[in-house]
Amino acid sequence: GENVEQHPSTLSVQEGDSAVIKCTYSDSASNYFPWYKQELGKRPQLIIDIRSNVGEKKDQRIAVTLNKTAKHFSLHITETQPEDSAVYFCAETDSWGKLQFGAGTQVVVTP
């Protein structure tokens, strides 16, 4: 989606290292920022989300941070494992509540 920029497009990490994916958005009214994971040949599934009244949210090895002033949010994966290999999409809601997705990041975790 043109309103959400996602970087990098590909990310290769060594197993056990951390991975960080960054997204920027343009709509200052956006208030919900989900992250979806799509494993090879599978459907996208929500892994974590954050709302605008929160700066950080953590769920086991994944965390998301939000900087509303700078209009960017990031996904952090710690202690990466082979099963973390997938395409990750960030998204933000527009004023109608529809999701605008980033272009995706292909994460490859090498043993």
Next chain:
Amino acid sequence: DADVTQTPRNRITKTGKRIMLECSQTKGHDRMYWYRQDPGLGLRLIYYSFDVKDINKGEISDGYSVSRQAQAKFSLSLESAIPNQTALYFCATSDGQLPGELFFGEGSRLTVL
């Protein structure tokens, strides 16, 4: 388990043919969506429907049409398929909460020769 089901899962067709992709859901959600996925472009919204009587265009609706036959069914049609409509198509649903989680179907891979 409540789910979102798409048919067909794979389809190869020729330029100019009419194609329909069907989506049905047992989640009881009011909101349904059709997305298109292309490598490097993410998921782009084609059409969405917030209830049976509501149909709205997304960012890439040209060349597509939809029908919301019932709360549980939302079909996407390509009236005259062209090669650049070759893509992976996903149906998704969400409940009435704004904003809310999207639940995707397994996808329909369409190839237009």
